[in-house]
Amino acid sequence: MAMDAVGVIGGSGLYEMEGLEDVARVRLETPFGAPSDEYVTGMLGGVPMVFLPRHGRGHRLLPSEVNYCANIHGMKQLGVGRIISVSAVGSLKESIEPGHIVIPDQFVDRTKGVRRDSFFGDGLVAHAGFADPVCHELSVLLYRAALTAGATVHRGGTYVCMEGPAFSTRAESFMYRSLDASVIGMTNLTEAKLAREAEICYGIIALSTDYDCWHETHDDVTVEAILEIIRRNVAMAKSIIRQAVTEIRAVRNCACATAMQYAVLTDRSVIPAETRRKLDLIVGKYL
Ligand SMILES: CSC[C@H]1O[C@H](OP(=O)(O)O)[C@H](O)[C@@H]1O
Numbered sequence: 174m175a176m177d178a179v180g181v182i183g184g185s186g187l188y189e190m191e192g193l194e195d196v197a198r199v200r201l202e203t204p205f206g207a208p209s210d211e212y213v214t215g216m217l218g219g220v221p222m223v224f225l226p227r228h229g230r231g232h233r234l235l236p237s238e239v240n241y242c243a244n245i246h247g248m249k250q251l252g253v254g255r256i257i258s259v260s261a262v263g264s265l266k267e268s269i270e271p272g273h274i275v276i277p278d279q280f281v282d283r284t285k286g287v288r289r290d291s292f293f294g295d296g297l298v299a300h301a302g303f304a305d306p307v308c309h310e311l312s313v314l315l316y317r318a319a320l321t322a323g324a325t326v327h328r329g330g331t332y333v334c335m336e337g338p339a340f341s342t343r344a345e346s347f348m349y350r351s352l353d354a355s356v357i358g359m360t361n362l363t364e365a366k367l368a369r370e371a372e373i374c375y376g377i378i379a380l381s382t383d384y385d386c387w388h389e390t391h392d393d394v395t396v397e398a399i400l401e402i403i404r405r406n407v408a409m410a411k412s413i414i415r416q417a418v419t420e421i422r423a424v425r426n427c428a429c430a431t432a433m434q435y436a437v438l439t440d441r442s443v444i445p446a447e448t449r450r451k452l453d454l455i456v457g458k459y460l
Pocket residue numbers: 183184185227228236259260261262337358359360361396399
């Protein structure tokens with residue numbers, strides 16, 4: 174059996190992935206609309222890879238405007254079994270300094286229902302288990318790869334996913350700290366939910382770029398400061414990916430691949446034909 178591809182979703186500051194062989198650009202349509210940009214497919218150390226810049230090339234899409242459903246559906250169409258997200262995050266802990274890497278394993282949802290975060294609806298009800306929202310095996314792999322690549326890396330932690338686009342108020346930032354959350358960003362929770370529904374493993378390389386606005390002796394977050402830290406650390410993120418890919422196994426042994434096996438509630442006889450068609454790639458095998 175051919176190996177599943179590894180998808181990389183590049184966040185702020187990561188719009189291209191160099192070093193792939195046999196590169197092709199693929200423009201896809203999905204039943205959920207258009208993805209953020211063309212996918213780039215290629216090979217890395219013998220592993221099939223698919224890259225997509227989350228906000229589009231040129232960073233054109235707000236976190237709330239990204240069509241996450243289309244992005245994940247496109248990854249599924251291209252045979253992706255694991256997604257590595259690369260993201261910029263604000264730090265909510267003193268010990269997570271700008272320039273450090275975090276591999277988050279939990280989320281707090283502060284999105285506002287503006288963005289679509291489920292493939293389901295339109296006559297088909299399903300509830301995915303999301304107690305452990307990222308793939309443990311993939312996260313361990315990313316943690317080890319980050320150590321090998323020479324990063325200062327924090328294993329685990331809670332990612333607060335806010336709606337944006339404005340950054341947090343100081344009161345909000347203090348509130349997230351009181352929850353013992355580790356980092357804050359605007360994108361990853363939505364992707365993790367959809368990846369779970371699509372039975373794709375999801376793991377995060379989060380680059381700490383700032384101390385948000387809670388720190389007494391560091392400046393409040395600005396885009397300029399974020400971009401400067403990303404510029405200095407983007408090579409590290411790419412080297413973590415390259416390292417991780419060399420150790421990825423052909424077969425997935427985690428629960429992600431069968432996550433939706435018992436998730437569909439709707440009586441099969443009442444699912445509208447159009448909805449069946451739309452969701453065929455996601456849960457067709459269970460209907
Ligand atoms: C660059 S400012 C805030 C922006 O950066 C993060 O993006 P991504 O998660 O795609 O790396 C954050 O979530 C915001 O979208």
